[in-house]
Amino acid sequence: MKIARQWSISALGPEGLRIREAEVPQPSAGEMLVRAEAVSLNFRDKLVLENGMGLPLEFPFVPASDMAGIVEAVGAGVTRFKPGDRVISTFSPGRIDGKGLGDARHPPYKTLGGYHPGVLSEYVVFPEDWFVAAPETLDAAEASTLPCAGLTAWFALIETGRLRAGDKVVVQGTGGVALFGLQIAKAHGAEVFITSSSAEKLERAGKLGADHLLSRDGWVERVLDLTADHGADHILEIAGGPGLAHSLNAVAVGGRISLIGVFEGFDITAPAAPFLLKAPTVQGISVGHRRALEDFVRAVDATALKPVIDGRYGFQEADKAFAHLDRGAFGKIVIEF
Amino acid sequence: MKIARQWSISALGPEGLRIREAEVPQPSAGEMLVRAEAVSLNFRDKLVLENGMGLPLEFPFVPASDMAGIVEAVGAGVTRFKPGDRVISTFSPGRIDGKGLGDARHPPYKTLGGYHPGVLSEYVVFPEDWFVAAPETLDAAEASTLPCAGLTAWFALIETGRLRAGDKVVVQGTGGVALFGLQIAKAHGAEVFITSSSAEKLERAGKLGADHLLSRDGWVERVLDLTADHGADHILEIAGGPGLAHSLNAVAVGGRISLIGVFEGFDITAPAAPFLLKAPTVQGISVGHRRALEDFVRAVDATALKPVIDGRYGFQEADKAFAHLDRGAFGKIVIEF
Amino acid sequence: MKIARQWSISALGPEGLRIREAEVPQPSAGEMLVRAEAVSLNFRDKLVLENGMGLPLEFPFVPASDMAGIVEAVGAGVTRFKPGDRVISTFSPGRIDGKGLGDARHPPYKTLGGYHPGVLSEYVVFPEDWFVAAPETLDAAEASTLPCAGLTAWFALIETGRLRAGDKVVVQGTGGVALFGLQIAKAHGAEVFITSSSAEKLERAGKLGADHLLSRDGWVERVLDLTADHGADHILEIAGGPGLAHSLNAVAVGGRISLIGVFEGFDITAPAAPFLLKAPTVQGISVGHRRALEDFVRAVDATALKPVIDGRYGFQEADKAFAHLDRGAFGKIVIEF
Amino acid sequence: MKIARQWSISALGPEGLRIREAEVPQPSAGEMLVRAEAVSLNFRDKLVLENGMGLPLEFPFVPASDMAGIVEAVGAGVTRFKPGDRVISTFSPGRIDGKGLGDARHPPYKTLGGYHPGVLSEYVVFPEDWFVAAPETLDAAEASTLPCAGLTAWFALIETGRLRAGDKVVVQGTGGVALFGLQIAKAHGAEVFITSSSAEKLERAGKLGADHLLSRDGWVERVLDLTADHGADHILEIAGGPGLAHSLNAVAVGGRISLIGVFEGFDITAPAAPFLLKAPTVQGISVGHRRALEDFVRAVDATALKPVIDGRYGFQEADKAFAHLDRGAFGKIVIEF
Structure with a gap:
């Protein structure tokens, strides 16, 4: 024994x-x-x-x-x-x-x-x-x-989000899921906007390939400006709570917001107008299934994602x-x- | 002239x-x-x-x-x-x-x-x-x-919702979009739950083919009971405001909530836990496009929907x-x- | 024992x-x-x-x-x-x-x-x-x-084909898969064209709800005529062999052909022009998975399909x-x- | 004037x-x-x-x-x-x-x-x-x-094919559509197999990022060997005629073959067995629409594809x-x- x-x-x-x-x-x-x-x-x-x-x-x-x-x-x-x-x-x-x-x-x-x-x-x-x-x-x-943080980002962006090159992706923060989101999005040719309240973390994110480094304050306006009002095709909404309101203002017409987090205690609040007028998809993400993890593993090998x-x-x-x-x-x- | x-x-x-x-x-x-x-x-x-x-x-x-x-x-x-x-x-x-x-x-x-x-x-x-x-x-x-109320229900349930026979569909209320939702869902073989605060309106909805007539109070529990806890595969969320919380409790794992309404002034509030654990899709609906209206017109003719x-x-x-x-x-x- | x-x-x-x-x-x-x-x-x-x-x-x-x-x-x-x-x-x-x-x-x-x-x-x-x-x-x-013939038709038309009311569906023949195809398509509000070389079988198919009863000879022209040249949105191609050529001529622009059969010995032949110009999807069907069978079972109960x-x-x-x-x-x- | x-x-x-x-x-x-x-x-x-x-x-x-x-x-x-x-x-x-x-x-x-x-x-x-x-x-x-060759490859691989990093993609030949296919697939993190009868062209394709350079003779066996029998997730079938038979042997279970070409005079022939057993999608491609060209243009800018x-x-x-x-x-x- x-x-x-x-x-x-x-x-x-x-x-x-x-x-x-x-x-x-x-x-x-x-x-x-x-x-x-x-x-x-x-x-x-x-x-x-x-x-x-x-x-x-x-x-x-x-x-x-x-x-x-x-x-x-x-x-x-x-x-x-x-x-x-x-x-x-x-x-x-x-x-x-x-x-x-x-x-x-x-x-x-x-x-x-x-x-x-x-x-x-x-x-x-x-x-x-x-x-x-x-x-x-x-x-x-x-x-x-990979099993939790990596798969969560993959499941949001690829398995359900079907990201394509040229898509404008907002990643909130620099935690585990967020940085996987950044790397997966870049591996598919997307343009990535990352937000943080730390200038030092933003700089590190830039070295990982983020195209736009945005202070957490005012990121919505910055995304709209940098995309000539197109907005974000996909937002990894990790903040929870009132953050969804910001994401709904930043999302493109017909865009997608993936809701990620462990903030079970918190309520989500959001204005109805952009939800109805821009008709985005807001998708809850609960990690993902084994087949998607297998897909992600082979993508990691194919793209040398570290x-x-x-x-x-x-x-x-x-x-x-x-x-x-x-x-x-x-x-x-x-x-x- | x-x-x-x-x-x-x-x-x-x-x-x-x-x-x-x-x-x-x-x-x-x-x-x-x-x-x-x-x-x-x-x-x-x-x-x-x-x-x-x-x-x-x-x-x-x-x-x-x-x-x-x-x-x-x-x-x-x-x-x-x-x-x-x-x-x-x-x-x-x-x-x-x-x-x-x-x-x-x-x-x-x-x-x-x-x-x-x-x-x-x-x-x-x-x-x-x-x-x-x-x-x-x-x-x-x-x-x-058809152009607004009819197409809204069609776009939610069929164009984006891809309903199939046997799906369990909740329709909230008995307004224009709701009754189109009921009829479209029945034309595709779905099982329909309709909610209203009026017993008389529920009775009329039953005559239109609704399978389950639910009082507005306590409809979530009733849906869970009637579906043996499966929940609703698709909910036409027309109430707006705090109604989304109820819908998130009633929705099936991996189900869909279509957000419909003109309640631009109201905020949406919802608990994060079911959004994350059941991973539903919440889809804003802004009526729809002309091709979908053409599809709907021919469906009306094919199914004799009145x-x-x-x-x-x-x-x-x-x-x-x-x-x-x-x-x-x-x-x-x-x-x- | x-x-x-x-x-x-x-x-x-x-x-x-x-x-x-x-x-x-x-x-x-x-x-x-x-x-x-x-x-x-x-x-x-x-x-x-x-x-x-x-x-x-x-x-x-x-x-x-x-x-x-x-x-x-x-x-x-x-x-x-x-x-x-x-x-x-x-x-x-x-x-x-x-x-x-x-x-x-x-x-x-x-x-x-x-x-x-x-x-x-x-x-x-x-x-x-x-x-x-x-x-x-x-x-x-x-x-x-249900496990083979029924699921095959369901997997073709619904799980992969995502049929909707008003779609024009051609079913070839009156075997097990074909009649399930007819019944499933009708349960979703489709308009069904069925082909057979037997007038008596066509009559029986009509009693099951088929909208158009077509002799096997010349069915392509009849479908084009009856649909005002729109063609068929979905064809259950059960004949195999050279039959695909007929289906490619009858299929709508952007339509779908499900290839079904056990004719392993036979080759498929087809002209390239309609394949390229109408850009249909030709989908091989190998029965289907258990989850789809569960979906089909509940659809059978919901629609009283016999x-x-x-x-x-x-x-x-x-x-x-x-x-x-x-x-x-x-x-x-x-x-x- | x-x-x-x-x-x-x-x-x-x-x-x-x-x-x-x-x-x-x-x-x-x-x-x-x-x-x-x-x-x-x-x-x-x-x-x-x-x-x-x-x-x-x-x-x-x-x-x-x-x-x-x-x-x-x-x-x-x-x-x-x-x-x-x-x-x-x-x-x-x-x-x-x-x-x-x-x-x-x-x-x-x-x-x-x-x-x-x-x-x-x-x-x-x-x-x-x-x-x-x-x-x-x-x-x-x-x-x-971009308008024809580029969009054709994009429409096949991305708009309809929804390629993801790690997918195994076979590109036939080194013509205009083929090389766009190679570059688009690489921009999305795919693993690319390219076929040619010219060693010199294969070498040039390797410099563009192709992962595997395959002689046109025997490419099917090579793909099966190199993928440990997984096969190809997506094949750009440009050869037409009897080539589809090869692609059906090389395609993965549930994979996709995009049929591309201007060979209107030629017939397609293929064995039924792999079509039925592996249940691939064979998709005709007729270039694509303007919205997809706009998507492709921004992908070109985002990924520096030349x-x-x-x-x-x-x-x-x-x-x-x-x-x-x-x-x-x-x-x-x-x-x-």
Whole structure:
């Protein structure tokens, strides 16, 4: 029986996060034992530690949803992978392709590091269906950033947004989803406008290829000016709350706003006039399905897209990693094993 | 020189609406002279009379956007119609197909009876491009209801919503757009839920084919119960304001909400959680283009859809027609010439 | 241990089809034991018996892919069904939603009654994933016709074809897929043209709602005449071989041709000019996925669509049923248990 | 009255092509006088000179459809352009957006340099609707290559094909459409396979960014090998005739084949099996509409795409330009004024 060290809490509250040891079972039929090489953090992981987000956590609870690792052993009937394969996890296990899971009364939120156990552990044993082959061109830390933040941006811009070269795309902020949005949009030939309240972060975004660096104040007017009033074809609306009103003013006629965020507590408010007159599509985004993650992985390899990692921490330093997340990161925070 | 009687105002305010006479020009190249047989009213017509809705009206101003009539004469180069043809107007002249008009700063609102002159006149002279052949199976009064209310429902449910048989569709209220929504959805094999605060109106909606008649209070719970928690695949959200919150609770995972209305003054408010977790599409609807109106006309003929007219008034009775509109109509109000 | 009677062959050739007995295993984890109530036949079943169609059959081989039955017992971990539930099989096990299975060199053809065992057996034990809930409004014989013929027509016209009311649809012939095409198109408000070389079959198709009954000779000209040269928006091309040339002449500008059939031996030939000038979409159809079958089932219930069964045979009469299939059926042939 | 020199024929046959002078009218209402700066040739131009392609040519007939120039004067009511603006022509005048023109019996082929007069003239007078703003980043010669060859590739890959990064795209040959296809696909992050019978042309294609250079013989096997049997997600099928059979063998499950060419005389032949089993979409392409050309123009500016010109000729050298076209060009042939 293998023993894995893992970060866990035994009750709600991030202050209880400790390294504990747990027994790792043999993989049953259809399952795989995977040795983690890297885990990336999302803001949601912090919220789950703090308040559980209404999820039915079992303690000791291991946080985090996004990992890259190596298949160590496979159970009977596993066909998609073999020992030695490099894999990444999927954020919503069981969502393979097409239609989403759950129903109107019970919206799906069955993710790793929430409804399911998390991945901040030296080993995990999960069904093979929960994994995707890692990109060949990324190291484990980079690969670990794809399942949630990367796929969210891809699903918004490409799977549902069907971006094309020349489209004018606004990306709000410089967090993980935003920088993936910038890079994915540039990989498809779009013209990218990025907003931030930090001049230094804007400068870094410019080095990643952003065409227009906009202060958060007054970005709507700037977008209208820079596009000769055409407006934005696609806006990654990450701010939530009253931000949608700004996006509706900036969006092009018939344009698209992707609503992204974990701000479940906040209400959205928006004026009706631009919603009716410009007839935009406002699309809620809940990460995405496994087939889209596979598409994204091969796009990463084809375009040499390199995820932006603001901080790499050792396995022992998970608390520092969470603290960095708390301060706000430029891109992603990763824990390497 | 022909003389046309027409209803017009010489200053803002519906109390000034009078029958006046106006000279009718000969149609220039590309134009047609059309004799009106029927005009249908929209709630918007009342708002334009009252406050102009910020539009650059020229006085005397003739209201109304939707008409059916007979081509009396055609100018040079007209190819799509000939004298004697039965036609209906288009709500947004010049919007032929595909992408909408205008830009992000100047959203398009160039409609008949607003930016352009209205149609509550015995004769109009407009470019041939502004007309569509009337359905063969409708009389003039019925045909006049298609350009705005009919097309709005068609554009929401079919052109953008791509409804299919078995879809669960919620229609809010029993106004003109709502009843077209009910009929169009039934013509495509959908299961229709209609809401109203009036038991009598619900009963009438049932006779038109609505499958489920729901009191306005508590309709969300009823939809969830009746669909075994699946929720609504498509909601025609006509209420505006806080209504979107209800629709977001009732919508199916991956479902669609079409936002329809003229409630420009009101804000939309909605909770973020269902928007993110169920990932619905919220689509603003600004009527639609001419090609979709042509599609709708042939669908009307193929399915024998009969628009619901709550009141037919003579040309002299336009004031009574507007008063009926003010009280709230079950379907459409039409003025016959 | 249960014993099931089943029709099987011990070597290629339909003449060897016999009732034999086989042991029925207990359902393992994720599996279900289903008692068959009805099996419908497809032309393909005959080809498999005759020549195996290049598939890796194991003998004794049980033919047929489409069944309706009752869940008798479920294995561990089954969540979607319970004993007593009425179910139908899926044609391509494992194809749940979205993207198709297999790859360019090994196109997927892993169906029941081919790559997988068939269903002409009193009992089957298959994974729960291979089943879908039966429609509430159909008896077992009717329900058994949906998995292949019904879904093929639905996938062509609705899932990929996005039919709308008023569309002009040509259905070739009066076989199982064709009559489902007719009924599905009518349920969505389309105008349907059906072709046959038999006046009697055309008359029967008329009673099912076909708008235009066309002799197989000269149908292209008739469609052009009857549509005032518009042409057909969607053609279910079932004839194969040189038939595509006719369809390309009849299709509307920007229209759609769904290519359906099991005529693997035949070549398709077509003139390039209408393909380039009218820019139609020609779409190969390989039945469809489980999610679409679920959509179709609820559409059947919502629209009261009744599959057309040309012959119902007892379990003992499978040979007569195959003989009927051989003569050509108006709709479907079903074996009831 | 202005006099324009223009190349024209007075009877069918390219040998009669001469420079003649013609009077240039003043632009009427809605028209513009445009001074040509460059004209690019298509293979079709050669066929029209040789045999008229069944089009109703008026003599003297001026060939060619694609030009870039400067607006010299505008007629009354022109709003989209003003003197001094740089413009390019549209291939199918009047096709603005959405649905194609014409009907099933009379497929649309109303192009410049065919049904309409051509552009190999120092000045043309056409409706403003027939023009689009030229890209800012291209010179006139480059800009003149967009209306037919460029838009065809864009319409196939992007407007209908909705390409995404990581897609595997096969481009057949190194003609004008093919090289645009290569460049557009690369601008969207695709992986491009190009075929040619010339090693030298393949090498040049590699310098333009093609990922895989394939000899025309055996390209199907190479694509299957290089993609680990996945196959091609999108194939620009330019060869026509029996080539479709190869493309059907190379296409991925659920992939797309765009059928492009002017080979109206040739039949298409293809095996039915891969068409049915892999369920690809085969899409006829007839250039595209004006809105897509506008989208493409802004994509060219956003991505710095530079059209490939194999030969630039002076106005006097039109005969040499046609001879080059006849020999086969790597990309486009342009005549500069």
